[in-house]
Amino acid sequence: MAPQFRRPAQLSEDLMETIPGDQDVAYNAELANLSAWALLPGPSPFAGSPQERERIVELVHTEGVDVIAESWVRSPEESLAGTLWRGFLFYEWLRRFPEDAFARFNRAREVLMARGVNVDEKLADTYSLEDLHTCWGSIFSGEWGEQPVAKVLLDSAHILNIIGQVSPEWIGEDDHPLATAVTRRDEALLQTSRELLEASKRSVRGVLN
Numbered sequence: 001m002a003p004q005f006r007r008p009a010q011l012s013e014d015l016m017e018t019i020p021g022d023q024d025v026a027y028n029a030e031l032a033n034l035s036a037w038a039l040l041p042g043p044s045p046f047a048g049s050p051q052e053r054e055r056i057v058e059l060v061h062t063e064g065v066d067v068i069a070e071s072w073v074r075s076p077e078e079s080l081a082g083t084l085w086r087g088f089l090f091y092e093w094l095r096r097f098p099e100d101a102f103a104r105f106n107r108a109r110e111v112l113m114a115r116g117v118n119v120d121e122k123l124a125d126t127y128s129l130e131d132l133h134t135c136w137g138s139i140f141s142g143e144w145g146e147q148p149v150a151k152v153l154l155d156s157a158h159i160l161n162i163i164g165q166v167s168p169e170w171i172g173e174d175d176h177p178l179a180t181a182v183t184r185r186d187e188a189l190l191q192t193s194r195e196l197l198e199a200s201k202r203s204v205r206g207v208l209n
Helices: 029-038 050-063 066-072 080-096 098-114 129-140 150-166 188-205
Strands: none
Touching: 029 050, 029 066, 029 080, 050 066, 066 080, 080 098, 080 129, 080 150, 080 188, 098 129, 098 150, 129 150, 150 188
């Protein structure tokens, strides 16, 4: 299924000159990798100068993360760029459709508690939806700092798993603003949960590239 996500604003020539690689923003593997790593502190396994990282972060500050996020769409799920694409979709769901996200979480909690699952105990050490919205917002503004990203990935996976156990579908309509290949696939919430869980494990091992 072709992604139906809203395309980012077109980059001006001046802005494009700050980004290495060709000018196909819809999919540029170099841009995907560089931009993903630019949002997190520490050394990058991909070529890219500190100046390029600074320019990408400045671009995010001035234009918003949307302008680079679509470069992640076709990135492999095991890559950092593919992981950030999934995190971006989760973040946008919380940001743009909080009523849906919170209602579905609360409903899932009620159903699972009625089945004898102590959801509150399972999530005792897990960031709340509000916390995760804040964490992902910091990541996508380039202001995450030095703390490990693994916990954000792990806790996002736990939350999506709770919702997905009751209602595994994520986005139900092709014309929804967040309809993409990731959000429209079968059992999208459970699949995304598993992918973020694996990404968290790779992050801990230092192999989330």
